[in-house]
Amino acid sequence: MFGIYLKRELSRRKKAALVIAMGLALGIALVITVNSVTAGMQQAQDKVLKSLYGLGTDMTVTKAMAAPSSSSSGRPKFNFDAKSDDSTSQSSDRVMTQGGQSLKSSLVEDVASQKGVADAVGALSLNVTKVDGSFTQGKAEATQQGGRGGGTGQPRVQGGGASFDVNSYSVAGVDVTQQDLGPLSTSKITSGKTFTSAQTDAKVAVVSKSYAKEKKYEVGDTFKISGTKYEVIGIATPDSSETTTDVYLPLKQAQTLGDSKDKVTTIYVKATDSQQISAVKSTIQKNISGTTVTTSADLADTVSGSLSTASDLATSVGKWLSIAVLVAAFLVAALLTSSAVSRRVREFGTLKALGWPSRRVTRQVVGESIVNGLLGGALGIALGLGAAYAVTAISPKLTAELAASSGGGGMGGRMGGGAAQQAKNTVEIALTAPVSVTTIALAAGLAIAGGLIAGAMGGWRASRMRPADALRSVS
Template sequence: MFFTYLRRELRRRRKAALVVASGLALGIALVIIVSSVSSGMSKAQDKVLQSLYGLGTDMTVTKAAAAPGSGTQRPRFEFDAKDDDATQSTDRVMVQGFQTLASTTVDKVGKQNGVADAVGGLSLTVMKVDGQFKRGEFKQDEGAAQGGPRGGSGQPQGEVQGGGASFDVNSFTVYGTDVTQQDLGPLTSSKITKGRTFKATETDAKVAVVDAAYAKEKELAVDKTVTVSGTKYTIVGVSTADSGDAAANVYVPLKQAQTLADSKDKVTTVYVKAADSQAIDTVKAAIQKNISGTTVTTSADLADTVSGSLSTASDLASSVGKWLSIAVLVAAFLVAGLLTSSAVSRRVREFGTLKALGWKSGRVTRQVVGEALVNGLMGGVLGIAVGLAGAYAVTAISPTLTAQLGSSGGGGGMGGGGPMGGGGPGRQTAAKTLDIALTAPVSLTTILTAVALAVAGGLIAGAFGGWRASRLRPADALRRVA
């Protein structure tokens, strides 16, 4: 009897049911779209952060920034005096940021509570200067050349013309990686596409892995050599960054990098993996407390330095979008409840008659709640369909967002000590811009949330209508009989 009456009433009141379902669908669709876009924003930010962090890295430890004016080193280039037009060439290997930590710091960090693993790395910049000096030519004034008067010193009058210097400056980055622990650090954010990675036994071997983009630019390949400050390294592999730019142009074993930079037993960055992802802040506090003179940077710290359209869109999705979804959803629930209550008011004669025939108030209320629940479920189905269509449209269009990683303070000079030209994540002095394609993935959790909202909407609307129906009396129906 319940379902027969329910089916008949829904057919008879199709327009009213469609209005209620459409209102709920709008709110549910907006929730799905905002949730999926927010999820896409989160994944986009993860890609940005991953371009600096290695996979599995929770935080980095670098040397604390030196105070301004504390004697920061500057690169110096010296040239020998040679004959005219002779080509001059010199290069300089510099530790990025000119700030290093003792290798023993890696062990100290690894022994802190909550640290699952720690590995050190040395980030270098190689600057190569090539060019030549050209001596100028002295030309006398025409009068002096023709026997005219000379200057007071008896020297011919004239000027030096031409000459000068022309130099090209090229630079590339080198990262010294601990080949015995390759599951942590920047190299893990790249995939070996040609050749192989380092062997654990190659701790001091003259071998290198080069980034694919750099290899293409310099026409490098596996089994060829790349020269770093006069030392030739055999290329054993070519890597391609999973997203964004690679952490370095050339990767070499850590000991080799220390030799190149004359930084024995030194590292610029310690990459840390926490035993529990929920305890990252606790681990950070412990490291800062127990190891003085260091700066600990987590992915959350790095996220604060992300700006550009990605950051703006993320803020809109997480704040404006969230509150807009809530407002629309609340409005949809209220409208559904009011429409259901209004529909009950128009059915006074019907419900009054049913009560006169023996229906109890509870049965009438259940009938109204049942109708409202079906309307809510229809709204949920429609809302999920519209929401999925909206999310698919965002993914299909794939709007490009720009993420800019700027300086968050720290190291002077060239930056800190990590890869990418900065002192580990969050300490870059030069802005780095990445273009990220936005997607809007819809998870099962989002769908289940939409179903729950549909049921909740139906129950809220049914509560309004049921409360109104429970207050009806048979006498109300008799008053409306003509």
């Protein structure tokens, strides 16, 4: 009886049922869209952070660069021989550490022994400035004096000059025995191979895809740094964004180039429990003084640009807007249901006169409202999925600006506060809008809740009607 009556009443009031369902559908669709876009922005931010940290890295340990002394400017110097009569090409490399003050390699073991630390590995960030070109000496030519008794005047130097090209690139020293943690963990080898554990001091290199393209390097090619020849054994492509590290070398080779024996600039740390990162950070700072510990949460605060702005809007304005629209949809559904009950005075009064108890009348109204809610939920989920699919298909581009020291140098270079002239590293991310099962379940729950709220209000009003009300409504 309940089902037959429910079906008949919904069929009679199709327009009213559709209006209530569409109101709920719009609110639910907005909730799904905002949640999916917010999830997409979170994924985009995670990609940016992973491009800096590397998979599995929870924090880094560095030491801020000390202020330069008055006796040294800290700027690179180059010495060239300009006495040659020939236009001989000359070249000079200047290798400098970056990313903060150097730390003793022994600190890596100290960090690894701290409570809550699963693993730790050291890396060395270098910046190489290469200057090459040639001088051309001018020629002294006599000048003709004016006047009657003309003769030759003082000779003047004609021509000559210098032409030099300056190239700056970043180098990261990698612990080849632990490549899953450190600067190279943000990339995958797409050509050639990576280091082996036996190549701790080998003269081999892995170069980034962008740098290989710029220099036209291929696997098997060689290049020199400060007179040392290195063979390219692999080309690395970053997992999620463009890396600022150009060349990866075995850690011992990087230490030799940078005159930093048994030194590192960054210690990459993996925690045993991702929920205890703050506690591990406090432990390291307490037990290893003079160091700066930076977590992914700290680094996220430095992200700016359109990604950060859009994320803030989605988190604050978007969520509040969706809540407001959802509440409005619930109120509209409740008011429409209550209004529909008012127009059914004769019907409910007659049913009560025939012996229907108030609870049965209330159950009938609530049942109709729940069906309207489920219909609105289905429409809302369909609209929300369509909106999320449209965002993913369009994939609008967002930019994330990250504080980075000039010249790159891996994450150590990015986070060594006073380590060099600070610059902005801009990363472009395509926005997606993934819809999770949790979001769908939330939408279904909201649909049922909307139906219950509307039904409760309408049922309460219907239960208060008396058979006499039906008789008075007869004209």
